[in-house]
Amino acid sequence: MQDKSESRPYRVENLLQAQFLMDRAWLRLLNAFTPEARGIAEAARTLGVTTEWLFRRVRRLERAELLTVQDCRPRAGRAVRLYRAVSPAFFVPFSLVPPETVGRHSRAQHLDLFETAIGRAFLRAPFDEHGWGFLTARASSGDVYFRIMREDGLLWADLGEAAPVMVSGWHLLKLTPRDARELQGELRALHERYARRAGEEPFLLGIFLADTSNVPGLEYARGDNGDA
Template identity: 30%
Template sequence: MPFPVTTPLAARLLADPEMAVCLKPFMKGPASVKDLALARGLSLQRAHYRVGLLRKAGLLVPAGLQPRRGRPIKLYRAVDTDFLVPKALVPPGVWRALEAAQSWQEEWEKALEACDAGYGTALRVRLNPQGLLVFGPEEAEEEPELLAEGFPPLLNLWSAGLYLRREEAKALQREIWALYQRYALLSPLGKEEGQARYLLHLGLAPASD
């Protein structure tokens, strides 16, 4: 059973992707403020602030101490790994932004522009070699160059021309999910040395004709 959220502060924090994702290290077991800072690439000061908010909202609780020389490290854990937030507790503006994935979209746009100076300069509508209609901001390079080793690991693709039977769409859904899980498990506890954070958007839905 999901944990029922009953306070506006907890609802607001869970509806904010940047705050909600800070619960992840503590959902996997007892973790420290430093663990959050490392997982999210935050300063210790910002990590302390976010832990304080999550504790105030009742989403984090103390989980003991980790011994070390000097003062032991405080550990916290999430009160659950599954939360149910009533729509009535979420401010309407936040709900609309969440439905539109607004905060993620803004970060996605900034990341694309940083990696590809040509992104967003024009709209491109084309038929790709597989016969699918592809549309979106113009890409700086053609597909072979995009996949070249020297090009950033960047992909921005929307397709409105993928025709599948239901069983084929289910197979694609399962393959996408399995692929995501495979790469997500490369750093289950957060960022490791040599790793960088990548935004990933996966979407699949039947379109209305």
């Protein structure tokens, strides 16, 4: 077990630790014990979970040597263990976990949450009425697109404030390398601008942009495929 450094991230050397660190749910649990040491009861209140639920997971993180007991405090006749993450940051080399494995695991987990949220949105008004579905048609670019609409022609976009906050879609863009980098910078800046705001409601945001020029499977995609 290597010593923790405040200036450098902890370098992960085994697959078990890497598997925990690829999972954002486990990372959020670990983050509850960063940077100060905390008891399980206090961390459970912060996370909004039961102490019993958290205790089992803390034991797993401790066995993986990602959490350590920093101190013990007496309370009500028994010692309360204070746990702390072994480092505020971790470095997982690609030699241990390939980059596509990390991305696939993270995206799959959050895509499941995203699809669940969408499903629940369509159980509420106005989508709980009959007649809603999706329209697929040919775009002017030659590709196909999907649009959520009502059978009488009312589109999702026409609902205004009545529509739930949701953006879903994959877009195939034809860009120059310069335009692609400009778009990359704008997407990052957009996320950072809203990430600094302090609200009360949680929203899940996914941003994807990749060069697919040498990736098979998009041979027939020729333009913007629209969004739902």
